[in-house]
Amino acid sequence: MLDVLDAIKDSREGSPIFRAQLFCSLVEIMEFQPDAWGLSFCPAARADSKTIQSIAGGTISSGDWLVPAKVAAWAAKLDQFFTSEKSVSYAKQAAANLALAQAAAKDGLHYIGFVGLDGKPILTGDAPAEMWGYDPASKQPVRYVSSAMPLSPLFALPVSTADYLTNAGVSSDAPSFANALPPLFRATKKP
DSSP: OHHHHOOOHHOOOOOHHHHHHHHHHHHHHHHTTTTTTGGGOOOHHHHHHHHHHHHHTTTTTTTTTHHHHHHHHHHHHHHHHHHHHOOOOHHEEEEEHHHHHHHHHHHHOEEEEOOOTSEEESOOOOOOSSEEEOOOTTOOOOOOOOOOHHHHHHHSSOOOOHHHHTTOOOOTTTTTTTTTTGGGGSOOOOO
């Protein structure tokens, strides 16, 4: 199904409003089995469906591509949107994200210590190159940079995230993966 979404997005044939309606309808259908059809590993498809709906001001109905007022209001914007997303491949994004998730799950995160009351790590062994804890502000898991929530556990993967990305053939700078990698593999934001 993701290959079909790629084909719809990349096509320049026919009405952009029709393609947008078809795209959003297929994403909606894929929500019934998101894992089986790859939608769970392709955040760009869901995001693009929402962007299309925001351009149209809501759901595009069948036949809207025949209404002159809607064609005048939406066609150019939708065509421009599809053109801007041409460098993204939903199928590649899902395949890479699935490979990364499977590799990390196979190797597993390992408990390596905890964060002391001062926000500094107290480790059970040598400090790994990368470790994850909980952000003191958001209370969400993040790559540990300089501090984390006191008394929260710290975890590490057995190899670096760069190695996982390389093994999956993923460049975090590629358009298909910008803002679409699983949290474990996103670039670290320095404080």
